[in-house]
Amino acid sequence: xxxxxxxxxxxxxxxxxxxxxxxxxxxxxxxxxxxxxxxxxxxxxxxxxxxxxxxxxxxxxxxxxxxxxxxxxxxxxxxxxxxxxxxxxxxxxxxxxxxxxxxxxxxxxxxxxxxxxxxxxxxxxxxxxxxxxxxxxxxxxxxxxxxxxxxxxxxxxxxxxxxxxxxxxxxxxxxxxxxxxxxxxxxxxxxxxxxxxxxxxxxxxxxxxxxxxxxxxxxxxxxxxxxxxxxxxxxxxxxxxx
Numbered sequence: 001x002x003x004x005x006x007x008x009x010x011x012x013x014x015x016x017x018x019x020x021x022x023x024x025x026x027x028x029x030x031x032x033x034x035x036x037x038x039x040x041x042x043x044x045x046x047x048x049x050x051x052x053x054x055x056x057x058x059x060x061x062x063x064x065x066x067x068x069x070x071x072x073x074x075x076x077x078x079x080x081x082x083x084x085x086x087x088x089x090x091x092x093x094x095x096x097x098x099x100x101x102x103x104x105x106x107x108x109x110x111x112x113x114x115x116x117x118x119x120x121x122x123x124x125x126x127x128x129x130x131x132x133x134x135x136x137x138x139x140x141x142x143x144x145x146x147x148x149x150x151x152x153x154x155x156x157x158x159x160x161x162x163x164x165x166x167x168x169x170x171x172x173x174x175x176x177x178x179x180x181x182x183x184x185x186x187x188x189x190x191x192x193x194x195x196x197x198x199x200x201x202x203x204x205x206x207x208x209x210x211x212x213x214x215x216x217x218x219x220x221x222x223x224x225x226x227x228x229x230x231x232x233x234x235x236x237x238x239x240x241x242x
Contacts, residue, residue: 015195016046017184017232019100019128024050027238030177032122033095040084040111041102045071047128051098052077061087085110089118100128104162108171115174119241125174129167129235130184133196136229140221144197151214155202167235174239182234190222193230 028034034055039048042060044067051058052074061082062068068079082088084099084106097119099106115125132148135141162170188196197203197215206214 015192015199016043016101017130017186017196017230018046019050019130019234020182020184021050023128023182023234023236024054026179026182027096027098027124027126028054030238031096031124033120036094037096037098038087038089038094038118040087040097040099041105042071042079042100043067043102045077045079047098047100048072048077049074051096055096059089085114087114087118089114091117092120094118095120095123096126097123098126098128101130103127103129103167103170104159112171112173116241121241123240124177125239125241127167127170127172127235127237129163130232131163131166131235132232134231135193136231137221140218140228143218143221147197147214147218152200152202152206155205155209157201157205160202163235166233167237170237172237172239173242175242177238177240179236179238182236184230184232184234186230188228188230190224190226190228193222193228194219 035057037051037055037058039051039058039060042048042062043064045060048058048060049072056076058074058077059080060068060071060077061080061084063081063083065081068081071077071079084102097115103111119125133144135144194215197218203214206212
């Protein structure tokens with residue numbers, strides 16, 4: 001599993017979007033008990049915090065101690081530095097295992113072995129993510145699409161293609177549960193938009209290799225008092241042990 005976000009932990013926690021409650025409620029319909037959950041690749045707790053009100057106990061793991069340090073505190077959540085592929089938990093202990101915006105960084109076979117080992121026989125495993133941002137400002141939206149697909153084309157890590165393919169091409173050796181379509185819909189200021197774009201791993205790679213900021217064009221299209229309607233398609237694969 002790659003650690004690409006430790007250096008930007010605080011920005012990541014502040015700028016990344018959160019999932020709507022409707023997604024959590026839909027997932028919980030399929031979970032038989034709310035005793036113990038594992039949020040793997042939890043980062044700074046964006047998805048963990050949505051689970052906290054529902055489960056008796058949650059363990060949230062990540063490769064990055066810096067990321068976990070910025071996660072919100074909950075009495076029922078234990079944050080632990082562990083890799084997805086070599087986590088140390090008892091067999092058949094979890095009612096629910098989630099991975100939000102991280103599965104594409106994992107060694108699938110090794111991690112899925114952990115899921116099969118630690119998930120209860122009737123437990124639920126959920127993979128979540130979100131796709132490319134869309135904005136209700138045609139010129140700015142076109143500029144972001146160009147940034148993503150052309151300027152940054154050679155700066156994305158190879159695993160990014162799984163996100164572009166809506167997680168439909170990841171291996172998923174589980175008995176899949178059909179899920180409805182969901183979207184993240186937000187109102188963002190120009191500052192929030194720019195902060196979010198700076199969390200892209202390809203932006204970091206571009207700046208490191210070129211000593212130049214690829215967001216100058218985007219920033220020029222934004223005025224300080226502007227706000228935008230933002231939308232992300234939610235990527236979702238949910239299953240049980242087969």
